[in-house]
Amino acid sequence: MKHFLERHRNILDFTVSSLLRRKAKNLALIVVYTFVVFLVASVVFLVSAIRREAALVLAKAPEIVVQRLVAGRHDYIPLDYADSIKEIKGVQNVKGRLWGYYFDPTTSANYTLMVSENPAIPSGSIIVGRGVARGLLAKENGAIPFKTYDGSYVFLKIKEILDADLEIVSSDLILLCEGDFKRIFRTLDGLATDLVLEVRNHRELTTIATKITQLFPDTRPVLRDEILRTYDAVFDWRGGLCIVVLSGAILGFIILVWDKATGLSAEEKREIGILKGIGWETSDILLTKFWEGAVISLSSFFLGVILAYAHVFMSGFVLFEPAIKGWSVLYPRFSLTPAFGFYQVSTLFFLTVVPYTLTTIIPSWRAATIDPDMVMRS
């Protein structure tokens, strides 16, 4: 046992001195490797955080939303439609929602204004999402000017800032009371932006949707499943982009590995030959090579993951801004809640550390299995 530990200690000693000996090469390797891990980890973190938020969005989305179309465009829907829809069998509840987009010229961002029945929002006050607070540089109790339909301004005071856990949905959200909404947008009484339905039985959704279109041919019921499909399409498109970035990174990584795999330098081969000649076994040499690879890949791995974590969850993924841009019109600026688990980290580990270690061990193994007498012939 003692012998075993001392042998390892000596071999580790050799590994450390080898690493330091080729400092420049190893540092370059770590830099490139860290960068690759950083890219891959950023994509993995981003995609999984967005997916998580999307799942949360959908869990809270109503099962059916009924919109009215006029000349092919979304228009206000009269509230008395709701009374007739409520009579359809299977419909539990119908509610009208009032909401709209507000463009803020000073920050050039769109916000979603939504009427809330929450009695905690009296006239003159609002509750805002984090993105809004950030965009307007506003704090609680700050007042924000809104330009109304006739060019005048109303000042609404921020009463509260929404929790972060659903940032992608609530980020651009401004909740206000009906009176204030109507002052800004001049919505007539008896109208809503859309209707949301509660349905008793999920299987009746399509039947109910058909009945609504029969009853009111100028409406369009949107099912949650359809929203899901739209979301999926959006995410898939983003995912596709991410895959382009990802495959670029992996390609770079393969080149790096290939170079390392084929590029066991003459000096390294000479060294392996000498060690064999002076009595090292193949396994001793493989052990040092294994440790060398492990030190390089583990340090790069952790560095890359930490940097990616900071990039995605702390700096607002600045590097991927262009790829996410389409969104930022809808959602002015949002930061993601860290969704970071064992699964992601182990996936990353198997995508980076394992192939690297394997590919560096193989050429070393080939060099280490040469006959010891070769050292006498060079």
Add this chain to the structure above:
Amino acid sequence: MIELHAVRKVFNAGRSNEFVALDGISVGIESARVTVLKGPSGSGKTTLLSLLGCMARPTSGRILFQGREITSLPERFLTEIRRRSFGFIFQQFHLIKGVTVLENVMFPAYPLGIAHRVLKQKAEGLLEMFGIGAKAQSRVEWLSGGESQRVAIARALINDPEVIIADEPTAHLDSKLSKELMEFVRQMRSDGKTILVASHDPIVFEADVVDRVIEMRDGQIRDRG
């Protein structure tokens, strides 16, 4: 100490470039003696040394080391015998660049699992003995030829081997350093080491410390000394 019976070594057996490097060698090497293998280039000296030093296995024939048959031992056991019982001084010295002299001397002992501290003391002792203790922390590429040679000898001695094997140790040395090397050989002989040298340098095979000169030609022994 080492006995060879009808040893043959064939390279690339069965192929068009088949080459018989050693052909029917039978010889015994006595312990605590200096034996020199002499002969023209290509006569098989290095090949014979590598068989004697457990670095390679013969194609046929038997080799006994300290009365024990080693011909058919698996590689792991051969390595074990080699690193405990043999020390090697190579023609080009073959020191590992970029590392200190001290570490170079210690390397052959690393896989043995000797405590690092003990090993270090031993290596420092050897360097002192060869008068290069002051160079312990230098890198090997800064050394002169003579200094490199002493480091190579110290490295060969680190595991306290019974046998020292040197292949053309004077090939890169001038005559003054070559003579100095033979003095080190004398010193090792008086410490009871068995020394095997391959050389066609007269300074080596004509030195008075040499007990026996074996002459080789075309893979066979011409004169068993």
